[in-house]
Amino acid sequence: MPRIAEKLVQKTLIDEFDRNGAVCVRGAFDSAWIAELRKGFQRVQENPSPRAHEFVRNADGKVFRSDPDNWERIPEYRDFVYHSPCSQIAAELMQSDKANLFFDQSFYRSPGQQFRTPWHQDEPYWSIEGFQTMGIWMPLVPVEKKSSLEFIRGSHRWEQKYKQIDFDDVSPEALKNAKANLDGEGWEPLPDFDADPERWGIISWEMEPGDCAVFNGRTYHGGSGRLSEGRDLSVYNTKWAGDDVRAAFRPWKMQPDHTGKMLAGGMKHGDALDPKLFPQLWPR
Numbered sequence: 489m490p491r492i493a494e495k496l497v498q499k500t501l502i503d504e505f506d507r508n509g510a511v512c513v514r515g516a517f518d519s520a521w522i523a524e525l526r527k528g529f530q531r532v533q534e535n536p537s538p539r540a541h542e543f544v545r546n547a548d549g550k551v552f553r554s555d556p557d558n559w560e561r562i563p564e565y566r567d568f569v570y571h572s573p574c575s576q577i578a579a580e581l582m583q584s585d586k587a588n589l590f591f592d593q594s595f596y597r598s599p600g601q602q603f604r605t606p607w608h609q610d611e612p613y614w615s616i617e618g619f620q621t622m623g624i625w626m627p628l629v630p631v632e633k634k635s636s637l638e639f640i641r642g643s644h645r646w647e648q649k650y651k652q653i654d655f656d657d658v659s660p661e662a663l664k665n666a667k668a669n670l671d672g673e674g675w676e677p678l679p680d681f682d683a684d685p686e687r688w689g690i691i692s693w694e695m696e697p698g699d700c701a702v703f704n705g706r707t708y709h710g711g712s713g714r715l716s717e718g719r720d721l722s723v724y725n726t727k728w729a730g731d732d733v734r735a736a737f738r739p740w741k742m743q744p745d746h747t748g749k750m751l752a753g754g755m756k757h758g759d760a761l762d763p764k765l766f767p768q769l770w771p772r
């Protein structure tokens with residue numbers, strides 16, 4: 489008889505995720521997983537991949553950088569995505585029968601870094617399309633609420649599309665003047681969410697290692713940064729795809745870009761994800 493896995497996520501949290509497009513799952517990962525991920529994270533900082541990208545380097549040397557797609561070469565990351573509860577949490581919150589790993593990402597901010605990630609959605613920057621996409625944002629250090637990732641409640645269901653920026657240049661001048669990367673017919677300028685947090689319903693949480701913020705790939709998110717003196721921010725992030733997700737090769741720049749990997753693997757626009765490229769990790 490096949491064993492039926494016990495549910496990990498309570499129904500009330502699944503409903504909250506469905507309604508708000510983002511939830512905080514408290515104590516999802518034990519200290520052994522955090523210790524292992526910290527080892528992997530350190531390995532990535534010491535030996536970055538060719539995909540590593542520094543978004544910001546201040547005059548005083550403080551950085552904000554990202555390094556995507558390391559789960560295949562970093563043994564601790566590989567162990568985590570294959571064997572930790574992350575894939576089951578992803579499937580349950582997406583209300584999907586399966587969860588494929590799309591990619592992972594390591595984010596590092598130096599102690600005291602103030603830079604805040606510009607507001608954006610994830611799914612339009614990816615070469616996939618579907619309602620059942622999500623990110624699991626896992627800080628490996630404690631995070632104050634003012635430094636945590638923020639979400640616009642319910643924005644995963646908005647019909648209106650908004651222009652969004654090119655993440656290759658996030659300098660203040662570029663953010664003010666640059667032509668949008670994501671732009672199409674009827675797309676409006678992105679509202680200034682920070683000007684009226686109450687109206688837009690900005691949510692975020694103070695978090696401890698082991699907690700994770702889980703959000704739909706269509707939910708507007710940003711912020712983070714604004715670190716107190718002496719506090720850094722190391723985050724391990726995994727991105728997931730569920731039942732309804734298909735390849736979508738879009739006319740604008742993908743960030744990070746998986747188009748080459750998908751085309752080289754024989755995938756075409758509209759295909760379901762090929763598990764040889766994006767492993768199905770739930771059900772195991």
Ligand SMILES: O=C(O)CCC(=O)C(=O)O
Nearest residue numbers: 595605610623625712725
């Ligand atoms: O950690 C951050 O500042 C950015 C995170 C983010 O945008 C994402 O996980 O999609």
